[in-house]
Amino acid sequence: MENVIELRGVSKALKAFTIDNMDLQIKQGFVTGFIGANGAGKSTTMKLIMNLLQPDNGEVSVFGLDYASHEKEIKDRIGFVYDSNIFYESLNLKDISRIVAPAYKRWNHQQFKAYVNQFELPLNKPIKKFSKGMQMKASIAIALSHDAELIIMDEPTAGLDPTSRRELLDIFQEVMVDGKRTILFSTHITSDLDRIADYIVLIDEGKILFDKPIYELQEQYALVKGSTELLDPDTEAYFIKIDRSPNGFQALTKDATKVKEVFGNHVVIEEASLEEIMFYMKGADSHYD
Numbered sequence: 001m002e003n004v005i006e007l008r009g010v011s012k013a014l015k016a017f018t019i020d021n022m023d024l025q026i027k028q029g030f031v032t033g034f035i036g037a038n039g040a041g042k043s044t045t046m047k048l049i050m051n052l053l054q055p056d057n058g059e060v061s062v063f064g065l066d067y068a069s070h071e072k073e074i075k076d077r078i079g080f081v082y083d084s085n086i087f088y089e090s091l092n093l094k095d096i097s098r099i100v101a102p103a104y105k106r107w108n109h110q111q112f113k114a115y116v117n118q119f120e121l122p123l124n125k126p127i128k129k130f131s132k133g134m135q136m137k138a139s140i141a142i143a144l145s146h147d148a149e150l151i152i153m154d155e156p157t158a159g160l161d162p163t164s165r166r167e168l169l170d171i172f173q174e175v176m177v178d179g180k181r182t183i184l185f186s187t188h189i190t191s192d193l194d195r196i197a198d199y200i201v202l203i204d205e206g207k208i209l210f211d212k213p214i215y216e217l218q219e220q221y222a223l224v225k226g227s228t229e230l231l232d233p234d235t236e237a238y239f240i241k242i243d244r245s246p247n248g249f250q251a252l253t254k255d256a257t258k259v260k261e262v263f264g265n266h267v268v269i270e271e272a273s274l275e276e277i278m279f280y281m282k283g284a285d286s287h288y289d
């Protein structure tokens, strides 16, 4: 199985927001970072993947299975971290592990205790008295303690201090070592992705703009600066978006090699960060790849 998650022609209309005919494949054995502006549709897509929302049209399959007949099996094999606390607030971690454990076939209490120790979480304190970062760590400890093959996390590093964030990224790398697991997580902190992501999916206004290996983004995408005199309808075609100013233009290209070939030393070509790619891709056509 190459794709652990597949969305085919998925549409979902919410009040003022639509996901229209979305296709998405998440590859097994890799870390995929899910990025996009506020309100772009990351959480909505993840809820569709988790069957917390049902599509109006199209198909969602996870591990090659559909939710209609395999919901329990699919959920058993996923570790899910949602962006708000889903546990009963007056319970503590001891109670929660007791309640959560029987729900999973392969709950590993030793593993759970190890994460609780590593994250320095109190076992007897009610979750409502945890800080936001502690609540996130608690969700992550549970998600990583039942031998899940697929780990889906909605902004797991939000609200964590820099040391905890780094520690968590190291843990994500550790859980990926056996090559069998898959991680999909959304984040606004693009430096997290530079550290651990293999693939990047960019979403904007409910549409997937691209789904690419991160090395391909680093190799092919670039920021180009030059004089506006170089621009005409033919040369503009090499760019996704062009910013013009009295001093010249700055643009994003997805074909740095071609731009070098065409413009030579007349332009300056710089590496584009994920943030810059996101900025320039906003409002671009769907599947601009």
Ligand SMILES: Nc1ncnc2c1ncn2[C@@H]1O[C@H](COP(=O)(O)OP(=O)(O)OP(=O)(O)O)[C@@H](O)[C@H]1O
Binding pocket: 014, 015, 016, 017, 036, 037, 038, 039, 040, 041, 042, 043, 044, 045
């Ligand atoms: N239950 C709902 N009913 C109606 N609209 C909703 C619902 N949930 C989300 N939306 C809308 O869908 C859009 C996408 O929201 P979503 O939470 O998926 O974005 P996001 O990319 O996760 O954003 P952020 O980065 O801010 O978390 C937003 O405009 C939001 O207002």
